[in-house]
Amino acid sequence: MDDIVRLGREQLASVTPAELSLRAVARELGIVSSAIYRYVKDRDELLTLLIVDAYDELGAAVEDAVAAASRRSPRARVLLACQAFRAWSLREPSRFALLFGTPVPGYAAPAERTVEPGTRVPAVLVQLLEEAWLAGDLTTPEGSVPRTVRRDMDRIREEFGLTAPGPSVAKGLGLWSALVGAVSFEVFDQYGPDTLTDPAAFFDLHLESLIAAVGF
């Protein structure tokens, strides 16, 4: 069981999620192809396991980066969290694709198993937002927020026990999607070829701007 996940993970080092082969892990396991179904219901089942596995490793990486700098400002830690996110993603492009790329064909992740681990990274960001708010280090955005969005943000605030204002939470969510976008551009080579000679520097610069926009 654990071996299967391990082999699947190893396979993802050299292959995109869509071409992950159950037969290949069976082969690697020294077992005939049909025997794999004794341990795993489906290819989808393996995908789910790998998704949870990846979410957990990514979540841990980001949490560790933040925890290792617990004495620094929330703003500095947000930057560290984002950098850790980027570093993990560049190290594990296929697993990043598994989590944030095109969903695999007929597959729909079972929410009850993936939502919680999938929330770890945004939870870190939102927690730091809250910390900054409590410390008075958050400049809260002006301008009005549509009622619908306000309601959605209130639900999120309740879910995470946040006292930070709705508009700030909205900006935090925006940072999250922008972060994934920026990393996705790098991992998937979306910037043209040779347009960024120093992507890390560009990323940091971009992030500064995003973080400032949130109000940190």
Added chain:
Amino acid sequence: MDDIVRLGREQLASVTPAELSLRAVARELGIVSSAIYRYVKDRDELLTLLIVDAYDELGAAVEDAVAAASRRSPRARVLLACQAFRAWSLREPSRFALLFGTPVPGYAAPAERTVEPGTRVPAVLVQLLEEAWLAGDLTTPEGSVPRTVRRDMDRIREEFGLTAPGPSVAKGLGLWSALVGAVSFEVFDQYGPDTLTDPAAFFDLHLESLIAAVGF
């Protein structure tokens, strides 16, 4: 030839890029599977055709949205461009995935055929940035930019004939990646289930913030 692209496009309405089947378009064409290779070298070849096709349609949609509001401010037109991008992407999720999602397995898009159409949307954004700059409507960012990034931006400025300052161009690029990230979150259902009841409103709000961060 054109029929093949058409059928491929139609297939992409109900299927992700990774499971696009050459045999299926042959079938639909009333032809035996091997005959398709008379018209198309590879599955990769068809993918390239579909990518160019999608880039062109997306580019046209965004350009049209901007052109239809030529009398409005650059800032307003950037917003319209982004909304058009989002609208097209939500209308064509598989084709969005083809362009901005996980790259298909062994496939590497031939730069000489895809770079130009793929640049149309960012070109629009950067053009509006330039326009705003020329009109004096662009607040240029403070803070220093690393030498490496500055050089990269200078190359882009030259390529597009821009007079807008490097830091602004960098922010524009950042907007582009953040935009794709935001849309990707929606298309790929990356926000948890039922967390956004009014995604369009959230998108607009987020975009306001991003556009402001660029300096428009």
Added chain:
DNA sequence: TGCCAAATGTGAGCAGTGCTCTTGTTTTCC
């Protein structure tokens, strides 16, 4: 110790994929 049942592994088979190769049939053009 002996036996039975559960767990695990096997191999054949089905339907689907991309792709190649050889053969056959149309068009087209001179």
Added chain:
DNA sequence: GGAAAACAAGAGCACTGCTCACATTTGGCA
């Protein structure tokens, strides 16, 4: 009319996920 080019067919290879009937190993209990 005949040669050449274009198009189509069909068999075949290697791969995929998945199922099913069957064999073997293993563990626990009487």
